[in-house]
Amino acid sequence: MSIKLEHINYVYSEGTAYEKHALKDVSLEIPHGEFVGIIGHTGSGKSTLIQHLNGLIKATSGALYYNGENIYGENYNLRELRNQVGLVFQYPEHQLFEVNVLQDVCFGPKNQGLSPEECEKRAREALQLVGLKEKYYDHSPFDLSGGQKRRAAIAGVLAMRPKVLVLDEPTAGLDPKGRDEILDQIAYLHEKADMTVILVSHSMEDIAKYVDRIIVMNKGSVMFNDVPKKVFAHYKELESVGLAAPQVTYIMHELKEKGMDVPTDATTIEEAADGIMKALKKERAAK
Amino acid sequence: MIRDITIGQYYPADSRIHKLDPRVKIVCTLLYLISLFTFKSILGYVLATVFLFGCIKLSKVPFKFIVRGLKPIVILLLITVGFNLFLTPGGETLVHVGFIKITEYGLSTAVYMAIRLIYLIMGSSLMTLTTTPNSLTDGLEKLLHPLNKLHVPVHEISMMMSIALRFIPILLEETDKIMKAQIARGADMESGNLIQKAKAMIPILVPLFVSAFRRANDLAMAMEARCYRGGDGRTKMKPLIYKSTDHVAYLITILYVVAAFVVGRYVPFKLWIF
16 A cells, blocks of 8 residues: 655646746655654645645656556546545535534545445444544534534544545644644554554644654655654754754753753653653762 | 636736836726727727737736737637628628628728737736736726715725635635545546536535635624724725826827827828728
8 A cells, every 4th residue: 555656746837927836856655554744834845745645636747656556547546546545634624514523424435335324334433533422423513613623524534444544734723632632543543543644744743753754845845754863853954944843852952962961862752851861860870 | 726717817027017006007908998999090000019019018928928818709709800701891802702702891891800809808918917906906996086976985896896806716725625625535526417516516615605704704803803994084005106107108108099099090091991
C-alpha cells in the first residue's frame, strides 16, 4: 500500500495572470503503515500536495504510483483509489449536509455501493472510533458543537475504511483539549486499524509527539524529509522559513549551552524531562 | 476545476491606465463606444484603431487577454456578418451563385459591422481588465451620486454590488472545496440521468447555503460592530479625487471623440459607399 511520487509539478491557473507554481519537482515515498507529518508555512503547497494523493487534482507533470500502479494511467479507476485513500479536508465540518449524524456518516459507504445495513454498521463503527457519543447519532449535524462536528466529519471518511488516511490540519480552530483528543484518536487509529496516516499541520508541537517521519515543505519543494529528531536539529533553518521546532528543542539547546549535559534531540516534553533529570542526577553524583 | 471560471477578469499590472480614476475609465469607455457608431468613412475607423491600440499598449495587458473577451460573441458576430453580407441590397453585385448574392453594399456593411462589434467588446474588456470590480462600483457610486436627490439609494445599491462581487470568488472557492470533499467521499456527479444528477447536487448545495448564510451573518455582525449605518454622513478612506493624469485622459478622449466625429462624418474619404 505504498504511495510514491515522482517529480510531481503542479501549476495553478496555467496561462493566466494568476499562474502559480504550487509544487516543484516533488519526489516522495510513503510506505504502508507509516505515520507521516507534512508541515509547512501557509502557501507552501502542503494542501495541494495531499490533493494529489487521491487524484483530486492531476499533476501538471510527473507520476504518482499507488501500490506500484500509475494513477494517471489511462484505465486507472480513480473512484477505487478514493475508496482506499481517505482525505479529510481542512474544516471538514463544512461538508456536513444530511438530516442526522448517522446518515451523514453513511454517505461515504453508500457511495461505495454497500447495503444499507452494512453502511449503518460501518457508520456506527466509525463514530465509535472518533468517540462521538451514541446520543448524538440522530441529532442534526448542524446542532453539534465545533469539536463534535469535526469528529462526525472525520467519521464520515473513516466509515469508508480507507487504507490511507490523509488529514489536512484536523486540529485547526479547536481548543487545546479538543486538539489533544483528536490527535490521540488518530494515533490510536493508526495503531489499531493498521492505517497509513498522513497528517498535515503547521505546528511542530502538534505532530512531533506522534509521527515517524516529518516532511517539511517550503515554497512548493520538499525541504526536509526525515525522522523528527533529525528535522528538529535544523531548527535554525526551520525558523528562516517561518516554522519552529518544538519549544523543548530550544530549552534543551540553551541548557546545553549553559553547560548542562542534556540530549539536544529530545522532541517531547517527557523525553526532555527525562534528559534533564538524568543530567541533574549525574551532576549530583559528581559532587 | 471551478477555479478556471473567472468573473470580473481583472488583470493586475502597473500601468497608467490601471492608475486612472475609475470614473475616467467609465466615462471614456462610454464616449468611445458611442463614437464607434458615428463614423461614416474609413478614416473614423483608422482613428478608433489608433486610439484603442494606443490604450491597450499603455495598459500593459497582453493582447491575448483582450482577444479572449471576444470568445462569447463569436456566434453573434457570425450571424450579424452573415445577415449583412447576404441580405443587404445595393451597389454592384460581386458574387452571384444560385440564391447567394453578395453586393458591394453588403460586403462593406458586414465588414464595418464586424469591426464595430469587435472594437466595442475590446474597448469594454479593456476597462474591466484594468479596473477591479470594487473600484468600478466606487466609480459608479460617485458618478450616480446626483441621483441621491431623486431619493435613489445610490450608496446602498453600490454597497450591495460590491459585497456581491466580493462574495463571488469566496463562494466559488467554497464550492470547489465542498465538491472536492464530497468527491473524496465517493460522490459521483457525472453519471446518471437528470434526476440522479440533481440529487447528487444536494451534498454540495446544502453545505454551500449553510456557509453562505454563516458568512452573511458574520459580515453583518462585523459591519454592525464597526457602526455601519448606511451612506448618510459616511466618508471614504480613499476618496476619489481627479489627478492631473485623469484630466489629461479626459482631454485625450474628448479630442479623439471630436476628431473621430468630424473626420468620420464630414471628411469625404470613402473607400466604399457606406
